[in-house]
Amino acid sequence: MKVVVMAGGEGTRLRPLTITRPKPMTHIVGKPIMEHIINLLSEQGFKEFIATLYYLPEIIQEYFNDGSNWNIKLDYSIEESPLGTAGSVKYALKDKEKGRILIVSGDALTDFNFQEIIRFHEEKKALITIVLTSVENPLEYGVVITDDEGRIVKFLEKPSWGEVFSDTVNTGIYILEPEVLDYIPENEPFDFSKDLFPMLLEKGAPLYGYIANGYWCDIGNLEQFLKANIDILTGKVKIKIPGREILPGIFVNEDVDISHSAFIKPPVYIGQFSKIKENATILGPTVLGDSVFVDSEAKIQRSVIFNNTYIGKKTNIYSSIIGSKCNIKNSVKIEEGASIGDNNTIGDRVFINTGVKIWPNKYIETGSIVNTSIVWGSHWRKTLFGQRGITGKINIEITPEFATKIGASFGTILPKSSYVVMSRDARPACRMIKRAILTGILSTGVNVFDIRTLPIPVSRYATPNLDTVAGVHIRISPYDPEKILIEFFDRSGINIDKNTERKIENTFFREDFRRTYTEEVGEIKFPPHVIEYYTWGLLKSIDKSSIEKKRYKVVIDYQGNSASLFLPNILSQLKIENISLNIYGEDTHKIKVPNEEVIKITKAVGADFGLIINNDGESFSIITPGGKYLAKDELIAVLTYLTLKLYPNSQIVIPVNISQSIEKIANNLGGRIIRSKISPSELTKTLLRTESKFGASEDGLIFPDFQPVFDGIYGLLKFLEIYSKNNLTLKELVEELPEYFKVKATVDCYAENKGKIMRKLIEENAEKNIEYIDGIKVYIDDSWVLIIPHPEEPALIIYAESTTLKKAQELLEEFSQKIKDLNIALT
Structure with a gap:
């Protein structure tokens, strides 16, 4: 063999x-x-x-x-x-x-x-x-x-x-x-x-x-490299350690010189020809390579030192990796997680902070305080991207410094001299982070079309229409108002794929940014008529006459969204009387959805609809004339019913966490429902692959005849168009819907147990019908439970649906408790 x-x-x-x-x-x-x-x-x-x-x-x-x-x-x-x-x-x-x-x-x-x-x-x-x-x-x-x-x-x-x-x-x-x-x-x-x-x-x-x-x-990264050394020293690996064991847990190779006053706490490995001077301290698990010189009163703990390296007097190294042929001089302090490449000289009294990386052949001047990597940079976290872009708490997880590096990482993977569209929502925090990202992009020789404060659907539409290679939008996260969300688009305005995300991450963690000369730095341009082009394309893609004939009256809550800069004009062109609330520039950060003010005014003025523009223009919500707020699943069900009435035998794409009432409607009307994964990018891929009429999730609606992304503004107009061609009232439509009850919970668990818990749940429910489209979906009679690992947090998300609220809540509680028990058992 x-x-x-x-x-x-x-x-x-x-x-x-x-x-x-x-x-x-x-x-x-x-x-x-x-x-x-x-x-x-x-x-x-x-x-x-x-x-x-x-x-x-x-x-x-x-x-x-x-x-x-x-x-x-x-x-x-x-x-x-x-x-x-x-x-x-x-x-x-x-x-x-x-x-x-x-x-x-x-x-x-x-x-x-x-x-x-x-x-x-x-x-x-x-x-x-x-x-x-x-x-x-x-x-x-x-x-x-x-x-x-x-x-x-x-x-x-x-x-x-x-x-x-x-x-x-x-x-x-x-x-x-x-x-x-x-x-x-x-x-x-x-x-x-x-x-x-x-x-x-x-x-x-x-x-x-x-x-x-x-x-x-x-051994894929520096943490695993350090762990592998420690695992050998602590006996977790059945591998013979070189040299001989002079005391329990202390292994030395030939010709090692250790002062009698040095203190060594096992487990420790010391390579051949190494020398440890008086009053030096070596605390295991630690590995010293060949010909390492540890001078007097130096202290090394839980670290790996490569061959031919000098550690100076009173130098303190903790949980770090030092390359070969380094000269670490006196009274240096190297904090946890630092990694220093080969052939580096670190001057006296230098402080190297946690996580700093120093590439080979560098000289650090005496007395320097090194808080960021020399050329490359610190390792901030293992992964950048969650289910949608990069998210984190402002000025805690996403700082201007971090954002600048993100911009530089993104610009590095793009062609030099190409153009990127950038936009943001109205919050000051988003303005700050956008400018930091913009600076990083410009530093790589990539130009920026800055379309300033506009909803994300407009930014997506502008990306291909301005002939750019990519887009970036910064906004408050629709999932957590305490966090900021940075989303990246490809040249079609669709969120970048996993491969591109990994390229950005690899560049970020290596800090391998492209730097340009003075004359090559990117420039900023402010393209005109962005809103006009979007409006023109939007109105061209709908049947205006059907909407105009109805002379709708609506109350619309913009939630401070910049869609209020142009949507009232569009509605007026469609002969829709509209009453606007909470427009752009107003303080709306404490408004809840549904807003009681919208419900009251909708009922008071006899409006046909109350409308809410959500998630920076990505989605919309509806309130009936009687004041009922339609949940996302109900809105999708209503739109499915209306679409299949108009276009029999159509296909519609929804993710696995949307109510099974949609299938019931489709079965009655001869349509076909295709299930996808929950993430927006997967929903879009499935929608385009199957050439379906529309896609819908809790995040919004996608109509590929305009642009294959969440667009709450176009989605609203498309809904009005389809509704205008139907004879039923909204109240009658809601009454036609099959009755299902869906509940949701998030159960915390240890990050290392997420995969194990999923495997155990499959084993425990092996006799049941299980679907593996996204997470695991267990069917139980006329009910189902979906368990999916949280894409960013140490937790599992559970959805449960049944024909009664009681049954749905019981299933949710049952599986939540199973996960809690498994988390304890596996710990």
Whole structure:
């Protein structure tokens, strides 16, 4: 059996450590990660190895040579351009004798028993065996579900929380039968998880998942790198630590010099030729590489220090990573989470704050206070994007400094000299953050069309019509008025996809911003007639005459929305008498929905409707002439009824959390309901793919005949158009709706338990009908319960619906309690 070691990765999330070395050559307790895996496999009887290389290949080749020092035969395959995981294996084995293949990562730490994995593979007569393990946070891995026999039934690469069905993930360790190579195209990018496995699963090939016992850690970032070192020292990994154990938990290599007055608290590893001077303190778990000099009265705690580094007198290092050939001078203080690359000089009395990263070959002057990274920057949080853009508390989580870096990250992934549309809502906080983001974008050489304060649908419409490459809108979050929301659009005005989000995140966390010269800095322009173009397009897309004939009277609450700058004029053109409340510029931050004032005035003046423009113009709400506020599901149901009356056999898209009353209406009128995931981007994708009449969710309505995004202004006019062609009154329409009751709750849980709880709920309800479109939806007689992991918080969201309010509340309480119990049991 040949072992293919995947060792071509750049390890961008491990920067600054991987700027000067490939990720597999990053040292863990005295040895490169790749050496640990080769040692393990060699001891278990594997002798023929091929390493696939791409980034800095010569460093790996010079270190391992032909592999004879490890009692193996090691060949190399160097790709000229990235071929993907499967493509690189095909390329590496193209001239080799065919046989069974074991594929392992050269940058993951494990102590699995590979002979047991092979026995499982042979017993199952598998074409491919994927080695699985359980992790706390499945978002960065491929989630895999197997049946009782171990056969794979479902997997998903790097899911969102709504797609997490289990905490069992793909480790990137595979056993392949030789015929698998025939399915991989030559000399073109092809991936195991994204391309090969889904194709073979669809063909019904015998793909099995082996849930391995033992330790596995994908060393994907600096926190995991530090954790892996600590796990070896604390005995969590069955790997032999180099050197000898001179005292319990204190491991030293040859020719180590330790002063009698030094204090060392295990577990600690000290590499060869290292020296620890008098009164120095080393508190474990800590790793010191080869030829590390720790001067007198220095203190190092819970850290990793690479080879050939000097730590000066009275220097204090806590929970940090220091690269090789660094000169850390006297009385330096390095706080938790700092990462310092190779060949850096840190002057006397320097303070390096928490989370700071310093790229290689820098000089920090004496007495400096370093609060941000030198060139690159601090690691603020693991992920930036939630379900909709980037959100956080103003001046706490989203500060002007943070916003500027976000702008620079976004601008970096865009073409230089291109244009971006920017807009905001009326709040002063949004103005501040918009200007900070704008500054960051300009710094990368990208220009900005500033359309100032306008509703988000207008900004979306302007993005393609101004021939820009992207758009940004800043507003108060519709989900939490204490937070600000930053949304990014592509050139079509649709929210950017996950791949683009990850590009922005990678740039942000690496702080790898594009900087431009003076004459290349972007410029700001203020395009004219943005509202006029939007209004023209809007009126062109509706049947104006149908609305005009009705001579509607409406009371409309703008909630301080800038739609009040132009919507009254549009309504007047449609011969709609409109009474405006809470217009742009008024203090409306304490107004609740539904607003009692709107209800009272609607009834008092005998209006046909009371209307509320919500969520910065993305959605609208309706109040009947009698004063009844229609919930979102009721509004969707009314619009579904009206649409299918006018356009029989139409398709309508709604997400999984919308009432099943919509299906009842569609069944009676001959229409078809298509369910999608909850996120707006997924709703839009489904809507465009199925060519449906409209899409609707709790966030608003999407009519693709105008623009395929939430647009409450167009949605309102489209509703009036469709309603005007129907003979029933709004009161009669509401009475026609099937009666269902839906309730919702959010249940807190530990973040690491989210995937585990989802898996347990599937197991406990296996005999029931379960739907996996988004989260898990359990059908119970004429009721259902939807459980979906919160996309941003350590919590699960539960929806329950039934034909009675009592039953819906009972189901909600039952599943809420189950989640609370599981959270305790799994902790």
